[in-house]
Amino acid sequence: MFKELHPNIKARIAISFLSKLASSMIFPFMAIYFSKEINVGIAGILLMLNIVVQFVASIYGGHLADHIGRRKLMVWGEWMKVVGFAVMLLVNSPLFASPWITFLALLLIAVSQGMAVPASDAMLIDVSTREVRAFMYSINYWANNLSVTIGVVIGGWLFQSYLFEMLIALLVLSLITTWLTIALISETLDFSTIQATDTIGLKSLLRSYRKIMYDFRFLLFTLGGIAVLSIEFQRNNFISVRLADVFPPGLYSLFGFSDIFFDGIKLLSVLTLVNTLMIVLFTAPFAKWIRHRELQKWMYVGFGLFAIGFAICAVTDSIWVLFGATVVLSVGELLYVPTRQTILADIVDERMRGTYMAFNGFVFQIGKLIGAGSLIFAPYIGKYGMGVFILLCGAVGIMLTSIALKPKTVSVKQEL
Template sequence: MFKQLHQNIRIRIYTSFLSRIIGSMIFPFMAIYFTEKINATAAGILLLINVVVQFLAGMYGGFLADLLGRKRLMVVGETMKLLAFIGMLLVNSPMFTSAIATFSMMLVISVASGFINPAAEAMLIDVSTKETRAFMYSVNYWAVNMSMMLGLIIGGWFFKTHFFELLIGLVLMSVVTLWMTAVLIQETYQIKQNVEKKEYGIIPLLKSYQTVITDLPFVLFTFGGIAILSLEFQRNNFVAVRLEEEIIPRTFSFLGDLSITIDGVRLLSFLTVENTLMIVLFTAIASRLIKGKSEQTIMYIGFVLFGLGYAVLAFSNNFSFLFLGVLIFSIGELMYVPTRQSILAEIVDDSRRGAYMAFNGIVFQIGKMFGALGIIVGEAIGGMNMAFLYGIFVLLGILFTGTGIYKRNQHLQVEGKKELEGRKGTV
């Protein structure tokens, strides 16, 4: 069935897999890079700025995809990424290293990603049908998780010792993905002619979210999502830096003379692989187990388990406890992700689904911002207090989410009564 998908879909899955497998060897560990080159506070600030830039670029990238076309914007973005990767390579060579120049290149990459992602998502919808989308997104989900898992395994072993070589691989892979995008992908969008320029400005962009922002139940539900997703982005920020600083390298022997030395970075890669395997292997099983049960109850239990697992990662240096923590939050993730998505679909206004789902994307961007801030806060208050803070975030997630659902149900009840009274009045 994969071969029956449109060529654009297959090429996009290929390019996404290739770029992620190399990117996952490097970018999840950049918090460690900036902490070592500068300090933890600066690392948090720099990564926070990077997230803000990508968020703004992504918001505007959606507009440009309709102005320039899908393929053209994707090619522009891939070209920008290639040039930025070459720049990162040059400023991290054996002869010259500059953390600030590296950060500047990361900003360019963030802008490029902000251009590529909305155009690629729009292109996938352009060339898919209602019947093929479920399969398309399923294959893409597996490809993303597998590429990240493989990349993290390799990056965990070689990031600190072979960073320059990994950057060479990133440049070469970027050349391949640029060629595949420019040559093999077909344009799917017919650019509209005679469109007024005001439709593409910043003010229309802001006005498009005015209706969504005034929907209090949805906004509260979104705040709840931000609180929970903020924990997930701690792994590659505060948790990564803490493990790298606090874990004393340990050598494990097996099969006679063979041995493995595990430091903080390699331990993080193993923990991430454990989480990825849990999600990949047990998503279908979890979906069957929670089917027909109370979605809200399962979601809240998932929130609690998710926060509990991350609380363990915030302070423990015991390998067994760390792997147990990942197991706990992975179970929580399997419980809350599908149930929250299902409830979200019921909360959004169907007549403005596009604007609502675009606004929902803020959950991930603000979550990343809190993830970057976690480095700064964690440096100041320590791991135990961070674990306590994670618990507060879980409570806020439950409070905001529950309040949003309650207010939406109240609104539906009022609307139902009005409709019923209107029908009685016409009899």
């Protein structure tokens, strides 16, 4: 099946693997870096600003991808990343160190990702058919999870003591991904679909996103995705805080062994590892199994299992039940991620794929906000209230998505 994929897809999966491997070796630990070099409060502000810059860049990057081409933006993004890593290397060398210039380099890398990711996502849709998309997204998801796992493990061991050497490796990896992008990726945008009145200016940008705001079907689908993704971000917010309280540092019995020293945070990391290993090990068989089945039905099953698994994690104090719930939510994730991505590719306007995929970024950003915001009201509703909240998010995700995909919800009201 993999051999049947378009060369661009194979190249993009390989490039994405190397790129995420590089980024996950360093980006998860930048909060530690800035807290140490400046202070905790400033570190939080800088990292939030970095997220905002990447999001704004993606809004414009999606628009550009529909007008100047996918490949050009992907190449630009890779070169900007090379420059960003080169600057980080220079200002974190044994001779000179500057956290502020490091932050500016991070902003450049954020812009590069904002520009390249929507173009890359649109390119995948351009060169794939509906029959292979579920498999394509499954393999891409598998590769991303594997690369992030490897990168975080390497970064966790080496970041504190070998930052300079790591940055050398990241620069080399970035040069490799740039070369692969130039050598292997071909342009997929059909320039004949671009109207003579279309430009890359602000007015054209606003016109494009105005069209999306009138696409009722896509907006409902996006809101459904936000509801489901807000569940996932409970892991590093409410669930992590609760497990830290329930399991203070001490000796516990685990897997038949007694007197094992761990705490809630370590337990959460093990649960996350189980989730990641299931994604890595079972993506391929699930992708083959889903391929010839009704995608919508199994997407809804995935939503439900995902919500149930996380709801159980939010309320149980049993280690065994936590591991069982992690298996359940992992199965849900294996079912819903490729099916939702495949259906998303079907409902976007083929003339504005870059813009639509950039707008789809709202799913992750708003999901993160809801996940973080849950910490505000969680003390008032307790763990059982949070369990119900998570189940409601899953139900809302299913309801909004099903409404969006009803045959009657197909009309797109054009701009006034």
